[in-house]
Amino acid sequence: MIKIKNIKKTYTKASVSTPVLRGISLSIQRGEYVAIMGTSGTGKSTLMNILGCLDKPTNGQLELDGVDVHGLDDDALSALRNKKIGFVFQQFFLLERTTALDNVLLPLIYAEKYPVDAVKRAKKTLVSVGLEDRMEYLASELSGGEQQRVAIARALINDPDVILADEPTGNLDSKSTNEVLEIFSRLNQEGRTIVVVTHDRAVAEHAQRILELKDGQIINSVANSKLKNSSDH
Amino acid sequence: MTRIVRITRESVRMMAGNRLRVFIMMLGVAVGVASLTMMICVSKGAYKEVMDIVNRQGPALLQVRPGTDRHTGLPSGSRAVVSLAEEDVNAILQHVGNIHAAAPVKDRKGIEVKHGDKFTLTRIFGIIPEWSEIRDFGPSKGEFISEEDISFAARVCLIGQTVKKNLFGDTEPIGQTIRIKDVPFTVKGELKQKGVSSAGRDRDDRIVIPITTYFKRLFKDIHLSQIVITVEDTSSMDKTVEDVRAVIRERHKIAVGEPDDFAMRTPQDLIDLAYAASRSLINLLTGIAGISLLVAGIMITNIMLASVSARRNEIGIRRAIGARKNDILSQFMMECIFISLMGGILGTILGFGGSIILSSLKVAASKVTPTALLASIVSCSLIAVVFGIFPAKKAANQSPTNALRA
Known part of the structure; x- marks a missing residue:
């Protein structure tokens, strides 16, 4: 599903270069649930931005569902994100004065074709994350957990190949955290590829595989609850 | 979508x-x-x-007034007020080409006019028949001033709609006698209704009489208030203006370098x-x-x-x-x-x-x-x-x- 080879990312500011990713290679299979772990500043979010085609690496190759992303222009990358990737962020990033339903419909605005059953689809997605009675609420009227579930529904509306979640439980209480993680597990069981970036081991342990990042490099790739060195990076 | x-x-x-x-x-x-x-x-x-x-006056209208203020045409001194005479009109007709018609005009405002026990103060215009065509101010009823009226200085007049209202109310004025400065005049027609001018003047508050009658029977005066001229070809207006100016200056014996004692106004000036x-x-x-x-x-x-x-x-x-x-x-x-x-x-x-x-x-x-x-x-x-x-x-x-x- 996702293949990256020797990805490097260096930020340069005022002629000072700061390497953030120092040559990462990994492969994520379709239907896999992967957690990328690491402390603050290890390059987790940078890696996720590159995996999500939001940012370009300084060096290296990224292949998404068989497509080499390297040669794609900005419009093609936008179309790729719209079709193949669903994002979930720590801050939810919902449009506050917009209803839950309209937030979920948002990615369809930028879809190649607007489905005739868009609203029906959005409602069904909201039901699937347990928000059937919150559809017409403004995002600002929802609790943190509900907002994150709207964000998940928004990520799912275009039926993407992969869900990329950056610290999805970072702003949630334990009850909402469990609800969100349960949704991810269910989606994974349904065959969806999930990549979660987190610093929280408890969150990471819901994944099938945990990648540990340190100083811009993967130092460990372990199967869930069974720590062992891996050679696929 | x-x-x-x-x-x-x-x-x-x-x-x-x-x-x-x-x-x-x-x-x-x-x-x-x-x-x-x-x-x-x-x-x-x-x-x-x-x-x-411009449309009211017509694009072919040229006005000559005594005075030196080109824009207002207002008199600016005793010499100016008396600068125009009927001979100027004759000279213009004789020597200037492109003239369709020219008419001398003399008018005075605030003149007392009576009919029976009613009276009004109005403006009296001394004109010739051509004035009607030049100013598009013909009769709505009755007849306009004729050449015969001019020749005999006839005591006839046409009254504007405001004068009619003030002196006759709803009764028929044609054929009736009114007294202008105590001189009896027979009303031979009514003037077309013209309404209020852009300057706010009631253009229906007037009486027109033959210019000869004006000078012989009402006011002992020979000087004109203005000369109104229409030109044949409006595209040659500028040349006509200069020709008229030259003719009047010559007749008025104005030396080279001296200012005009009259003013001319074209539609463009307006x-x-x-x-x-x-x-x-x-x-x-x-x-x-x-x-x-x-x-x-x-x-x-x-x-x-x-x-x-x-x-x-x-x-x-x-x-x-x-x-x-x-x-x-x-x-x-x-x-x-x-x-x-x-x-x-x-x-x-x-x-x-x-x-x-x-x-x-x-x-x-x-x-x-x-x-x-x-x-x-x-x-x-x-x-x-x-x-x-x-x-x-x-x-x-x-x-x-x-x-x-x-």
């Missing part, structure tokens, strides 16, 4: 959620467009007023005069409109830039879920265009209202015109594009990762 329709709907939805911002931006555009609309209405009004005068009068108001309104539109534009840029900054996360998430740079650009431009158009509509309504008020208060003549509407639409669209493009581009060019950094 096409992509642009979806984005347009999205723009409208986002504006609906930011009513205060939209209202402030709209108000800025409305003020600018209102000034522009008023400026156009006032300048069109001024133009219409002038053209009404246009220049009216434009000069309304120019300062138009200039003022043009200045206000220009500054207002510029301020509105700067305000749009400012508020849009602030909005782009405040909506950084929104831009980021839209980019993340698949919006192209052009989609973001279109969304922000649509917002600008909608706001500007709404402001334009409001401004046009305010501008039309304002110009109607200016007109009714007689501050300036104004005319509600489609040109103003067109100018409003064009100006507010230009404002939207010129002043909205920079913030919209800034929004579109934000990197998604930067925009999503909280």
Whole structure:
């Protein structure tokens, strides 16, 4: 599903270069649930931005569902994100004065074709994350957990190949955290590829595989609850 | 539903959620467009007023008055007041080409006229038959002054509609006798109704009599108030004016270098005069409109830039879920265009209202015109594009990762 080879990312500011990713290679299979772990500043979010085609690496190759992303222009990358990737962020990033339903419909605005059953689809997605009675609420009227579930529904509306979640439980209480993680597990069981970036081991342990990042490099790739060195990076 | 329709709907939805911002931006555009609309209405009004005068008088009319003030034609000294005589008319007819007709005119206002126990103060015009055609002032009833009336200095007259009302009420005036300065005159006709002039003068409050009668039986005077001339070919008006000037100067024995003791006024002079009068108001309104539109534009840029900054996360998430740079650009431009158009509509309504008020208060003549509407639409669209493009581009060019950094 996702293949990256020797990805490097260096930020340069005022002629000072700061390497953030120092040559990462990994492969994520379709239907896999992967957690990328690491402390603050290890390059987790940078890696996720590159995996999500939001940012370009300084060096290296990224292949998404068989497509080499390297040669794609900005419009093609936008179309790729719209079709193949669903994002979930720590801050939810919902449009506050917009209803839950309209937030979920948002990615369809930028879809190649607007489905005739868009609203029906959005409602069904909201039901699937347990928000059937919150559809017409403004995002600002929802609790943190509900907002994150709207964000998940928004990520799912275009039926993407992969869900990329950056610290999805970072702003949630334990009850909402469990609800969100349960949704991810269910989606994974349904065959969806999930990549979660987190610093929280408890969150990471819901994944099938945990990648540990340190100083811009993967130092460990372990199967869930069974720590062992891996050679696929 | 096409992509642009979806984005347009999205723009409208986002504006609906930011009513205060939209209202402030709209108000800025409305003020600018209102000034522009008023400026156009006032300048069109001024133009219409002038053209009404010109049309009333005819484009071929040339007036010669005693005096030296070219613009007003008002007398400016004793020599000036008595400078024109019937011989001048004869000389013009004899020596100047391109003349269709010329007529001497003498008039005096505030003359007492009686009929039975009724009386009125009115203006008396001494004229010849050609005057009727030159000034388009024929009879509505009865007959006009004839050559015979001129030859015999007949005591006949035609009365204007206001005089008729004052002296006769509803009774038939033709054939009746009125007394002008105690001299009896027979009413042989009624003049066409002309209404009020642009200077506010009642053009129906007058009596016309043969010019010979005026001089022989009413006032012992030989000097004219004006000579009215119509030319054959209006394109040669300038040359005709110079020829008439040369003939009168020669007859008046005015030496080279000496100023004229008469003034001539062409339709173009009237246009220049009216434009000069309304120019300062138009200039003022043009200045206000220009500054207002510029301020509105700067305000749009400012508020849009602030909005782009405040909506950084929104831009980021839209980019993340698949919006192209052009989609973001279109969304922000649509917002600008909608706001500007709404402001334009409001401004046009305010501008039309304002110009109607200016007109009714007689501050300036104004005319509600489609040109103003067109100018409003064009100006507010230009404002939207010129002043909205920079913030919209800034929004579109934000990197998604930067925009999503909280």
